[in-house]
Amino acid sequence: MLNNDNRKDLKDEKELRKLWMNFSLQGDLKAIDKAVSSVESIVSSAKEGRKVKARQFELKERFPPYKCAIIDLEGDAPKLFGIVISNRVYQIFVTDENYLLDLYEVIWKILNELIDFYLFTFSNYEARFFKRILPYKLKETGDKTLFQTLRLVNVQKRDFEGLVPALYSLDESSYHDPLLRDSKKIELHFKKKNYFLILEHNKSCLLSTLKIVRKRYLKLNLI
Amino acid sequence: MNFYDTNLQYLMSDMLVYSYDFEPVKEAIKNIFEEIHIIPFELVIILIAKAPTIESSLIQRFCDEGKLKSFQKREICVKIKEAIKGALNNELESSINRFSKIKNCSKIKVKSNFSEFRIAIKVHCLQKFSPKMLFAVVNHFNVDPFGYCDEVEVIVSVARTEGATLEPVFEEKLPKLPGVESKKFASLENKESVLDFFRCPETKEILFSHFFPRGLDNDRMRTEITYDKLQGDIVAQKRRKVLLPSGEYENLHDAITPYISHEKFLQIIDINDVLGFYPSVRTAKTQEIVTAIIDIDVSGFLRTSFSPSIIWNLVISLTEEIVKNLTGFLRLPPPLVVFSGSRGVHITYRLAEDLVNSDFNYVNYSELYLLPSQKSLVKNKNSLMHNKFTFVRNLMQAILLYTAQNIPRERIPKTIRDRLGITRIMDLFTLSVFSRNKIGVLLDTSSNNSSVFRVFSIHPTTGLVSIPLLDPETKRIRTELKTYSNLKKASKPETVIENLKAGKKELYYQFPPEINRDQIKYLLRPDTLLPTLSVIVRFSDRWATERSPWSMKFWLEMYRLNNFYDYLIAKLLSLERSDRKIGTSYQEIVALIDKSKVKTKKFVREVIDDYFFRNLSFRALKARLDAFHDLDFYASFKFAELTVLSPERFERLFSNFRERNAFFRKFRSFFNATLVLLGQYSREGSIIAPKTRRSLENLSNRAWFLSEKVDLLKLANNKDIKLVVKKNFVQISCLFNLLSKFLQEAIGRAK
8 A cells, every 4th residue: 555655756756757758758860760661661551451541641840859659549449549750640540340459459560669759648548548458458469568668658737637728728729629529429420430520539639739748748847 | 406396486486576665664764863853862673574374365375376285385484484584684684784883883683483573773873874874774674585474564763862761653564565666667658758769860870889799791790689678567678589570579689680771670669669778798699708898786775875976976986996997007998888877887898809719618818727726617617717708707807806905995985984984995895796795886797697788778767878978089987977967967868869969979979999819818917917816716706805804915915926926837838939029928028027026036037037048948947936936935925934943843843743744845845945046146156255155055065965864754654753763853954944044034135
């Protein structure tokens, strides 16, 4: 059981992790480009199988050369995985629930390439899914210790902080979202086959998180 | 709450059809003051109200009609009794005692005995009361639930000299009135004169400028409209749907199109017996907020206690103070000031398009996230963080609270001050209709919650037109309208029609000026309204005016300090150093710091310069600003805490682990503040003498060394302290004493 002393130690550990992040975030452009190209190849090969679908596009602005990516999952059992690396956005999803395991295999492959990267999220859901659920779903994949070594960072200021208030508190405008920031409707739209709405919702989540990471998290934590 | 409960509530509202006429009491009091030449020593007024029992005619009637079931009889009697008791006890007694004169010169008791309520008003020092004011005190107990009572009796007794027995002078059962009856009101008989008023084409133009606030071409932005419908024998009733010439019913805002002809407009008025128009603050189709409004309402108590001219003087001086603050301190354009029609005033602004946006259920102003009680604000979906209407209302409340707090004593008419014995001006004002203070001036902002306000129409009870009060050129209140008799003449419909026909259009063609986002942003700064808004959020509009002067001062200063640092950090966080306009932002921040009253102003300025010109990281900047905030907090509010540990306290720290925890928290903040301060002092190489500099460096080294000991102490929850730890603890305490002395001097130096 945790007493106050242990909590204090944990707090110190947290500070140490942040300090370590300051060193390890710095990366050369080559390493980042390599990661981008490998993710791209994984996505394109996955598309060929026709079980998993993907959408990708480029952002106008390039993220500062840090070894980090923004990720976001959509759906109760995730049906869509969005990731932003450098100036590329990849959205991988399935249209049939029978192919969920195929989607998770692709996610596993992508994460395998990003072991050195910091993965920023805007909820605890991603960490919970990758560390506690996904290892038990993937039966055939060999190395499951990968999930425990992932550098997942939740950039929320407090539990259940919303994306819109986070943006507004930074004096930033919010992105257009067809689901009006109601992620509970994703399952419904999946059943109705409104995949475009889910993709657009995911896009707005990714871009909002990107803004928050740039304008708040990194400013508050980089020495 | 079950079906029968709701049913009973409806029944109770149906039962309330009578009220009691207190005019005989007024006459009696007047007679006493006139007949007895020497002022009597004591006067006792007893009101006896008998609540209905199960055998009462009222209950029986409802039973016979089949509305009330027999098993509900007893329950409804209890509920009625509770309603009467609640109205008498909770609201009236507490608010009457607010003013020292009434409190000191009178004793008011409310007693209940089974179904009988007895209100005894005992007044001595009668020379301090006028008959009007005495009646106002009595009339204050004329509560709505008296309408349930079978009878209300009044006994007035007088003791002529000291020690004399009380002689009853007046004893009477009060007459019943139908609850809706009112002496002065516009009825269907006045329809022709109302139509005359609307026949002026200018009236239509003025009204339409309010119905279509973004211009006639922008039809989508029309406001919701309510109207007063003239009735035969009761006061005009508010309606929203109108009967069209075609025989269909439609919403008034749909029936009135931008380019409707004057004849058709008059036809609608004629068919529906319209008396006046009330546009809403929100648009009908797009649900946007277009108007911000402040309404000054004088309570019934003040109206019965003082003559209309005195009340109007109070309203005018209050309005002038509000306008002075708006145009001066808050840098807003002069608002539109309109006479409400009876004795109040409306102050209005037009809000620019997309001024407040709450698309995702959050209002898009970053400053709202600096307010206190964030948890409750986020949870409550009607709070100013989620709802744009509540946001505007709260902002208007902040303006009013600021004015009420800073209004000079002389601005309140002397008669009101003397007769009420006001010790604190704030007691005269309330911001909420739910406030316990029922006898002051209600600074009402509830209309901003998507409600309505009257424009250029006839008031249903006074028959006066709500005309603009400002001079069209100077934008100040016209001097002739500061007198109530002149105002009454000027706002008569006939006078208005004459003026319009004579071509004096500019007197009435006045519209609310528009305010934009930058102006609202300026209101939300820590040096303007943010601290006042924080007080409203913290204590709610109901209790914000109820604070004692010391409490109010403390909370305002505290929020001024907290908001200043929070605002500074948030502002710097949203800035990009690579931005081209960074120079302007820097100047704004420097101006804010110079204007502030924080004690560590000098150091804050240095740190900000480091951030902008010496590439200091944001993380380091925030750590320093946090330290300065702690320092300022202790310097401003807890200077006594910056004292050396006394031996008694030192012993207590060993035994009490709670106190020990508090001590360590304080120590850490002291320590951080000291380190930051030492860093700042060491920059002033040329100013500090070499010896002092060396001793500061020594202190810094010692502090670093001893700080390691803090981590060795694992005292958090352990009640017993080990011997080794005790040794460190002593060292820490010594360091604490050293730090507190240093900080004391540093704060003195910063001043």
